[in-house]
Amino acid sequence: MNRKIFTSILVLALAAFACNMPGEAPTGEATEQTDLAATITAQALTLQAPTSTPEPPTETPTPEATATITLTPTPEVPTASVSVNTNCRTGPSTQFDLIGALNIGQTAEVVGKYQNGAYWIIKTPGSSGNCWLWGNYATVSGNTSNLPEYPSPPTPTPSITPTPTPPAAPSNLTANKACNNAGAPPGFIYAGGNITWKDNSDNETGFKVYIGANLAATVAADTTAHPIPPLLVAVGQPITMGVEAFNSGGSSTKVEVTFSCP
Numbered sequence: 001m002n003r004k005i006f007t008s009i010l011v012l013a014l015a016a017f018a019c020n021m022p023g024e025a026p027t028g029e030a031t032e033q034t035d036l037a038a039t040i041t042a043q044a045l046t047l048q049a050p051t052s053t054p055e056p057p058t059e060t061p062t063p064e065a066t067a068t069i070t071l072t073p074t075p076e077v078p079t080a081s082v083s084v085n086t087n088c089r090t091g092p093s094t095q096f097d098l099i100g101a102l103n104i105g106q107t108a109e110v111v112g113k114y115q116n117g118a119y120w121i122i123k124t125p126g127s128s129g130n131c132w133l134w135g136n137y138a139t140v141s142g143n144t145s146n147l148p149e150y151p152s153p154p155t156p157t158p159s160i161t162p163t164p165t166p167p168a169a170p171s172n173l174t175a176n177k178a179c180n181n182a183g184a185p186p187g188f189i190y191a192g193g194n195i196t197w198k199d200n201s202d203n204e205t206g207f208k209v210y211i212g213a214n215l216a217a218t219v220a221a222d223t224t225a226h227p228i229p230p231l232l233v234a235v236g237q238p239i240t241m242g243v244e245a246f247n248s249g250g251s252s253t254k255v256e257v258t259f260s261c262p
Contacts (some may be wrong), residue, residue: 078110078142080122080133088131091153092119100124100131108133110140112150121150166250167201170224170243177228179261184232191231191261197243199224201252204245210254212240236260 080102088100092114102108102125111130112121118135178193195209199222209217209226219226226243233239242256 076143078140078144078147079107080110080120080138080140081105081107082133082137083139084137086134086137088122088124088133090131091155092116092132092134093155095155095158096132096153097156099129100127102133102138110142110144110147113144113147114150114152116152164203164247164249167204167245167247167252169200169252170197170207170245170255171200172196172198173241173243173255173257175228175239175241175257175259177259177261181235187235188232189235189261191233191239191259192228194225194227195241195243195257196225197255199245201245203247204252205247206245208244208246208251210242210244210256216241233261235262 082102082104085101085103087098088102089096089098102122106125108122108125110120110122113119114121114132120133120135120138120140121130122133123129124131174196176193176196177191179189179191181189184190197207204221206221207219207223207226208215209219211229211231216229217226228239228241231239238258238260240256240258242254244254245252
């Protein structure tokens, strides 16, 4: 486009110059015409010249790729795990029967909740049915918003354990004495040997052995003999030993035997 403008102006300048060619113009006029042609030529050259070199386009940086965040889906079925091995019962307290446990490393499906007592109702591990898990050591994963709220079962009536009947008294208590005066002061003697008896009960916890009124030993159930401890007594002094059976319900009648040395 600039080239066309330049050519047009140059043609007009030459035409104007030619128009003044027929006669010899005065020197002043010729100079003026020459200056006009030069001015027109200079303006044409100015239009022809490039204005300025455009700057190269600035590169637009390519945006870095943003890492895609992978969302971990929330399990649809809530499950429970524990930090301490925890009992599982038929209701929300220790008054209810123990029917299972959830141990560390195990998980169980959660089927309900009991917010009043911080319990979760889970499927009983290793068994059928449900049980109540204390939430103090439990961690539940998954959506619990749709879990039903369970009502507490009726508190069970504690069963009364009957007090056992005191055991029957032993019988046939016999002193198998062994008297020895070696090393005993004059007029004294050492008594020894053992006592034996018949066990007449089947519910005793054990037997108590007495020397006089003092408890000398306690022996296990089904025992039927006990040694006479070495006793330094006066010659002919009577020695009384007794035995009674016992359990949590009480003690039997005490049976006694009396003997002396020699």
